[in-house]
Amino acid sequence: MINFNGTLAAENNILSTQNRGYAYGDALFETIKVSHGKILFWEDHYFRLMASMRILRMEIPMAFTMEFLEEEITKTIEVNGFSNESARVKLSVHRSEGGLYTPETNEVEYIISAKSLAEHFYLINDGFYEVDLFKDYYVSPSLLSTLKTNNKVLNVVGSVFANENNLNNCFLLNTDKKVVEALNGNVFLVKGNTIKTPPLSDGCLKGVMRTQLINLIKNLPDFELVEESVSPFELQKADEIFITNVITGIQPVSKYRKKVFGNETAKQLLQKLNVKIRLG
Template identity: 75%
Template sequence: MINFNGTLQNENNILTPENRGYAYGDALFETIKVSHGKILFWEDHYFRLMASMRILRMEIPMRFTMEFLETEILKTLEAQNLKSSTARVKLLVNRVAGGLYLPNNNDIDYIITAKALPTDFYTLNEKAYEVELFKDYYVAPSLLSTLKTNNKAINVVGSIFANENGFANCLLLNTNKQVIEALNGNLFLIKGSTIKTPPLADGCLKGVLRTQILNILKDLPEFTFEEASISPFELQKADELFITNVITGIQPITKYRKKQYKNEVAKSLLQKLNVKVRLG
């Protein structure tokens, strides 16, 4: 059961070859965590979606308010008996069918799907989590590379590479050979009392949980925070590396090549993140 333009219906009746998200990757999406009817970081998700739609020159319907989309998300969860549990929601917006590369118009369709998640709050996964650089292809840094679009070929191929070679994840490089992010989230590096994450100008995703972590770090005077480029050589000199996304929260990296990492800062930040979730 999915929500297609406000109508709850069977998901098998939606996709056609003319769908522009399928045919051209002409689509955006938000992956959202909802816990017992509470949409986590909803304002950040909403404003990122609106900004992304403007960048792709999609027509934003007048009804697309925060309140409208929140109601549609909760309606979808209720239809699947997930309103009293924790769920992963995907809100996908694509330009309506018609045209070739040049669309016939800029109107949009939206689809909302939901799947249950096993835990209500963020928990720390302390199992072995080894990563490697993915160097077959590179991300060209631009405003488009910071958006959550359907153009995720490098993430798909990188995930296959990681799986075939026994890695939990891979780190992506931009065309300047700087480390920008993981396949499924933003990257943070800790060295001593300094915490770094790549700037958006390097091409990383403008992650919602990245924003939350940045806000938490502003209130931690014991750390110096930098949005600065990360070279591959810095990875093996770091004390900690971790990945962030709204579903997992904070995922510590335990190993990169011969370097083993601690997770003390990741553990502390995760506790603060959960407090923010409860109070927010």
């Protein structure tokens, strides 16, 4: 069951061919992890969604308070029987039907769906995880690139490329040939006690887990957090590389081309992240 504008309905009764998210990619979405009924990092998700809606000139309904949408997510979790387990929730907001490129209205509708997840909190993945660069197409370093919109064809084609080449993931480059992010998350490099991640101005997604990790690292005296452009040449010089998103948490990279990496820093950060979640 999914939640369509507050009404619980069967999933196959929703999408119209005139849906603007389907027809023009005129939509935003948040991927959210819920553990035993607790919505992780909900405040960050909510304010990112509101800021993104303003950037896309969508009309934010008066009812779209943090409490209202939290209740709608909880209602969706409950009807699917996920109250006592973990779930991956997708909250999508699209402009209402009507118009071509120019919409007839800036009013919005929303859809909430949920799928079961095996892990309640975040676990480190010690398995083999190889990445490479995806260089067929590039990310434009603009404000729109930082939003989580339905325009993800670059990520889809990159994922097909990764699958065809037996890779676990790929790093995306922007038009300045700087490393921006992975196909499904933000990227961090560790060199000594410095942890580096690309700035939003380079076009990377304004990831919720990215924000959590940045705030966490800034409070650790043993590490220095740097937000600067990352050259592809820096990848093989790093001691560690890891990818972050709200579903996986922290995914260490074990191999990039001929370089093999450790994951000690990733393990430390993941442990502290789980402590923060339990205490939050």
